[in-house]
Every structure is written in C-alpha cells, then in structure tokens.
Amino acid sequence: MSASLSAPAMRATGVWRHTAPVLLGLGRLVLGLAIAAAVWEGAVLAFGIRPEYLPRLSAILSTIAATPEAYAAGFLRTLLETLLGFAAGVLVGVLNGVLFLRAPVLRDMLFPIFVVSQTIPVIAFGALVVLWFGNTLLAKAVIAFYLTFFPVTVNTLLGLQSVDPRQVALLRSFGANGRQILFRLLLPTALPQIFVALRLGSSLSLVGAIVGEWFGDTTGLGVILLQAMYTEQVTVMWAAILCAALLGTGFYALVSLAERWLVFWGAEQ
C-alpha cells in the first residue's frame, strides 16, 4: 500500500534522509580505502613479499596507468555484458515470478526444473553458449542472464506470496482490476524481497560475464586475466582483479542505492 503514497512531498523529505548517510558512508569508504592501500603497500615492503605473490599496490596502479586504454576497454566491455545479462535476468525473473503466482500448475511443473538447473555447474555450459550464440557479446550476456534469473524468480515469487490476501480483497472490493492490484499492491510489497535477489544477482552476473569471456573473446577483464595467466604476469593479473573488484563493488553499491530510493519504507535485511 505504502508505495502508492509515493507523492512528491514524501520524496523530498526522503532525499535528505537518504542522502546524508550515503555521503557519510562515502567519506568512511574513502578513508577505509586509503588505510587499506597504506597497509598493503607497507606490508609488502615490510615483509619483503615477492612480486610473484603480491606486488605492491603502486606497481599495480602504475601498470594500469601505463596502458589505461586496455583496462578501460576491458572494463567497459565486461560492464556491458554484466548489465545486459543482469537486466534480462531481472526482467525474466520478475515475469516468471508473476507468471508462477498466476498459474500454480506452471509453477509446480517448472520450479523443480529451475532448481535442478541451478545445481548444474552452469559455467560448464559456457562453451555451448558460445557455440550457440557465436563469440559475441550476447553469448557472455546469456551466461550472466542464466545466473541472475533464478534468484530473482525465487524471491519475486516469495515476495508476491507474502502479500496479505485481505489487502487484495480490499482493493478488489474497490473495483481494482488485476493489473492495478499487481502494480499498486503486489509488486511494491514484493520489492524488498526482490532487491535481496538483485543484490545477489549483481555479483553473480559479473561472475557470469568474466567466466564467459574465458571461452574466447578479445576484450574484457576475463580476457586480460586469462592472458596474464598464460604469460605469468602477476602484476597484470592483480590489475585486472582490482578492476573486477571496482566493477563488482560499484555495481553492488548502485543496486543498494536504487534499493534505498525505491524501497524507501525500509528494506529487508
């Protein structure tokens, strides 16, 4: 119900209530990163860790600075695959959830198959997916999609099923049609649950994209990782790992931020 009250007035007060902690958290994050960087650099120097194991942070950063275009291109490519797969996974997952709610027969028939499909090491499909869709961006997005859609389906269904039937009856008695009930009551109620899956899916889709790139591609963070492994360039590998960490954390933070904005009445934790 509360979602339908999202009047501009409520948004305006919501802006401050939600921006302030975000800024504070950002400040703490920067401080934490600075300390971590100092500890890393110091530990490598102090313990004399050999660069084959852990290179100094400054060495890794200067590797990135030496050829920033390669890392930027890989970053963007992987980002694009992740986002495409994630978006498709969320869309299909939510649709599946709604469909399963409306057609329990379908749910009983398909849900066990979905569960089994997730115990399959999906990544083993990577080679097949690349064969089916060609060595394209689409193939990697499909793998990311495959990893994302299942948690979204499960949590959408859980969220939709948690709606109080009396609320549905109330809305119906006011003459609301099926679509209005879905958009005004069911989906807003399920939103906190859905976002739990979205946060999980954000990291899963990145894994899917990176692993997908291992089955043949020319750009992407996964490709940089693999090539660095073959040429035994540990610094380059760490540079790619840092980029992946940045991408993963950034995407996760973005999803969490969207959650704060959309689920302003309090997220499920």
Added chain:
Amino acid sequence: MRGVLGGVLLILLWEGMARGFALPSYTLPAVSEILGSIWIQRASLISGGATTLLEAVVGYGLGTTIGIGLAVLITVLPWSRTALLPVVMAVNSVPVAAYSPLVLLWFGIGVSSKIVMVTLAVGFTVFLSALAGFDRVDRRSVDLLRSFGAGQAAVLWRLRLPAALPLIAAGMRVATVRSLIVAIVTEMLGANSGLGWIIYQAVVQIDFVQVWSAIFVASAISLAFFGLIGWIERRVIFWR
C-alpha cells in the same frame, strides 16, 4: 508429482526436438545419445568425477571449518571484528572466479589449486551466513545468560550456535553447489584430470556429446551432494 511430470515433459521435448529437427549434435544432442555416450565413457567419467568430487569435498570441509571458525573468532573477540571484517569484505568484493588464474599460478595445475579455490568460495559463503547467524542473537538473552554466570564459551555453545545453525546450514547448502562449480571452472582453466578438464578437452576436440555427458555427470554429483547436505541438515536442526 507435477515436478516429475515437468521433468519428463522436458526430457521428451528435448528428445523430440533433437530427433524431430535432426539437430546436429553440436547444437543439441538427443538425451538418449548423451546417456549412451556416458555409458561408453563411464571409466573416464567416473575417474574424472571422483577427482572433482574429491577436490570439492576437501575444499568444502576446509572452507566450512575456516568460515565458521573465523565467524566464532570475530564473535568471541569483538575487537578483531574491526580488523578482520574490512579485509574479508575487500577480498570478497572480487568475484571468486577472478582469483582462479592467480591461484593456478601460485599452486600449480594439480589438485591443490582447486582445493584452494573451493575453500575460498565455500569459506566466504559460510563465513557470511555464520556471522549473520551469530549476530542475530538478542543482546538481552546474552545478558541474561551472563547474569546466571555463563562464560563466553557457554554463551556461544548454548545460545549463539543453536540460534545461528539454521543460517549456517542455509549457507552450507548453497555452498555445496558452489563448491562443484568452482572446482570445475578452475579445472577448465588448467588441470590434468577432473570433469572440468574433460569438458575443456571435449570443447577443444569439438565433441559436444562428450561435453553434455560431463555436464550430466557433474549435475548428478552436485544434486547428490546437495541432497546429502540437506538430509544431514534436517537431521541436525530438528527444532526448526
């Protein structure tokens, strides 16, 4: 019942599509063809599956132990939380798969690198759920036990652990599937045995019936592992 029906329908549809449209095996081999190939290749599939299962189970054991141990440590020694948690979170912010090439360089292409990777993946999953479980305990319940003279260990054993077990178990169940996936992915990058290695070789030889056979065996193993842990969980956590 409907689930079984759905599964049967899926297999029939698959078989019908592959036979009906005479799809080439690199697009989609028929289920019967895959099962036949599994039977022919059973010796190599069993030994590959055994290697993968060994890596997954050893890594799973280590990861679970380390994950729960670390969570207990942080719970018992609150000051270690501020020191350890940021490090763990930073390491965890990288998708686990991205560590595979690095671990392969460090530990070689033998069994040990896969065990390390599985330990890493399982450890994080179990640690995060165990920590969430230990933190879930009501502060007042801890104080109550304390006032009756219970020590740290008693609070942990009698209060926190029972409260955290359902969450730990949920994490452990998710981790079963993850352990096999990570073992297979790492094998695909570099190994000399295992299901991932079989898949990789089959891809190189463009033998897609073989790929499917290995996938079938892998899913059967991971389903069995998942089922086993689920069964143990229902036995141990009877109060749920």
